[in-house]
Amino acid sequence: NDEVFLAMSKALNFIDPDEISATxxxxxxxxxxxxxxGSKMAFLDGAPPERLCQPVVDYVENLGGEVHLDSPLREIKLNEDGSVAAFHIGGVKGKDSFDLTADAYVSALPVDPFKLLLPEPWKQMEVFQKLDGLRGVPVINLHLWFDRKLTDIDHLLFSRSPLLSVYADMSITCKEYEDPDKSxxxxxxxxxxxxxxxxxxEIIEATMGELNKLFPTHFGGDNPATLRKYKVVKTPLSVYKTTPGCQQLRPDQTTPIKNFFLAGDYTMQRYLASMEGAVLSGKLCAGAVSQS
Ligand SMILES: Cc1cc2nc3c(=O)[nH]c(=O)nc-3n(C[C@H](O)[C@H](O)[C@H](O)COP(=O)(O)OP(=O)(O)OC[C@H]3O[C@@H](n4cnc5c(N)ncnc54)[C@H](O)[C@@H]3O)c2cc1C
Known part of the structure; x- marks a missing residue:
C-alpha cells in the first residue's frame, strides 16, 4: 500500500488504497x-474542446444528427404509466426552455446531477435507489507553468506522494503546449x-512542497526553478467513488422504464470510471436502444 497500489489507486480513483475497492x-x-x-498511454495533442469534443460533434452532424449546447436537462416529465413523456430543457443564455419529445430518452449525466433529476415515482425503484450509494469523489487538477525544463520524460508519470497523483510535462507530451525550454x-x-x-x-504551496521532493535538483540550490503562472481546477464531485461493494450498485444501460436508458462511466461496463468506460457505456446504450 505504499508503492504500486498507492500510485494505482490514486490514479484510478483519486483515493488512497485503504479506501478503494480491490475490484x-x-x-x-x-x-x-x-x-x-491495455497499458498504452496517450495524450490529446491539444485542448479537449477542439481535439476531442469537436470531432465527435462533426461525426454526429455528418450522419444527420444534431448537437445542442447550453441546453441543460431540467426535468424528466412522465406519462401516467411512469414512462418518459418529455425531457424539459432549460433556457440558458437567453434561449427559451422547451419540452423535447422522442421515441427513446438517454441520460448521459454524471450520477450526482442525475440523482437530483429523478422523478418522484422512480425514486422507489431499486435500480434508482441503489444510486444513493454512488457519489462523485473530489479531485483537483493543477496546471503549472515553470521558467525552465524540469524533466525530459515524454510520458504520464505516477506519483506516490501523499498529495499528488498522476502528472505529465505537457510541454513534451502535448503538441499544443510544446516548449523546448520551459515545463x-x-x-x-x-x-x-x-x-x-x-x-x-494553499494548494499551490503544498504542491510546490511536494515538487521540491520530486525534483530536488531544480528547486534546491542558488537558482531554484520558479512558477510563472498557475491554474487550479476543483471538481468537488468527479467520477464515482469506487469503495468496496459499489460494483453491485451500478445500473445497467437499460432501466425498468421502457423508453429510458442510461449511459456514462458509472453505468455497468468493463472499463471502470474512465473515458474508455464512458465510450463503451455509450455503445452499450446505443445497442440497448436499437434493440428496444
Ligand atoms: C481530474 C480528472 C482526470 C481524469 N483523467 C482521466 C484520464 O487520464 N483517463 C481517463 O480515461 N479518464 C480520466 N478521468 C475520468 C473521465 O474524465 C471520466 O471517466 C469521463 O469523463 C466520464 O464520462 P461521462 O460521459 O460518463 O461523464 P462526463 O464526462 O462527466 O460527462 C457528463 C456531461 O453531462 C453534462 N451535464 C451535467 N448535468 C447536465 C444537465 N442537467 N443537462 C445536460 N448535461 C448535463 C456535464 O456538463 C458533462 O459534460 C479523469 C477525471 C478527472 C476529474
Missing part, C-alpha cells in the same frame, strides 16, 4: 496484462477531500 485495482491490472494495448506540468492533486475547500494559494 478496481485488480480489474485494471487484469486489463493491463490481458489486452495488447508546463499538469498534475492531479489527490486525495482532495481535505483540500477542495481551501484557497488556491
Amino acid at each position: 478496481v485495482v485488480l480489474t485494471a491490472l487484469n486489463r493491463f496484462l490481458q489486452e495488447k494495448n 508546463m506540468l499538469e498534475l492531479v492533486f489527490a486525495p482532495a477531500k481535505d483540500w477542495i475547500g481551501r484557497p488556491d494559494e
Whole structure:
C-alpha cells in the first residue's frame, strides 16, 4: 500500500488504497496484462474542446444528427404509466426552455446531477435507489507553468506522494503546449477531500512542497526553478467513488422504464470510471436502444 497500489489507486480513483475497492485495482491490472494495448498511454495533442469534443460533434452532424449546447436537462416529465413523456430543457443564455419529445430518452449525466433529476415515482425503484450509494469523489487538477525544463520524460508519470497523483510535462507530451525550454506540468492533486475547500494559494504551496521532493535538483540550490503562472481546477464531485461493494450498485444501460436508458462511466461496463468506460457505456446504450 505504499508503492504500486498507492500510485494505482490514486490514479484510478483519486483515493488512497485503504479506501478503494480491490475490484478496481485488480480489474485494471487484469486489463493491463490481458489486452495488447491495455497499458498504452496517450495524450490529446491539444485542448479537449477542439481535439476531442469537436470531432465527435462533426461525426454526429455528418450522419444527420444534431448537437445542442447550453441546453441543460431540467426535468424528466412522465406519462401516467411512469414512462418518459418529455425531457424539459432549460433556457440558458437567453434561449427559451422547451419540452423535447422522442421515441427513446438517454441520460448521459454524471450520477450526482442525475440523482437530483429523478422523478418522484422512480425514486422507489431499486435500480434508482441503489444510486444513493454512488457519489462523485473530489479531485483537483493543477496546471503549472515553470521558467525552465524540469524533466525530459515524454510520458504520464505516477506519483506516490501523499498529495499528488498522476502528472505529465505537457510541454513534451502535448503538441499544443510544446516548449523546448520551459515545463508546463499538469498534475492531479489527490486525495482532495481535505483540500477542495481551501484557497488556491494553499494548494499551490503544498504542491510546490511536494515538487521540491520530486525534483530536488531544480528547486534546491542558488537558482531554484520558479512558477510563472498557475491554474487550479476543483471538481468537488468527479467520477464515482469506487469503495468496496459499489460494483453491485451500478445500473445497467437499460432501466425498468421502457423508453429510458442510461449511459456514462458509472453505468455497468468493463472499463471502470474512465473515458474508455464512458465510450463503451455509450455503445452499450446505443445497442440497448436499437434493440428496444
Ligand atoms: C481530474 C480528472 C482526470 C481524469 N483523467 C482521466 C484520464 O487520464 N483517463 C481517463 O480515461 N479518464 C480520466 N478521468 C475520468 C473521465 O474524465 C471520466 O471517466 C469521463 O469523463 C466520464 O464520462 P461521462 O460521459 O460518463 O461523464 P462526463 O464526462 O462527466 O460527462 C457528463 C456531461 O453531462 C453534462 N451535464 C451535467 N448535468 C447536465 C444537465 N442537467 N443537462 C445536460 N448535461 C448535463 C456535464 O456538463 C458533462 O459534460 C479523469 C477525471 C478527472 C476529474
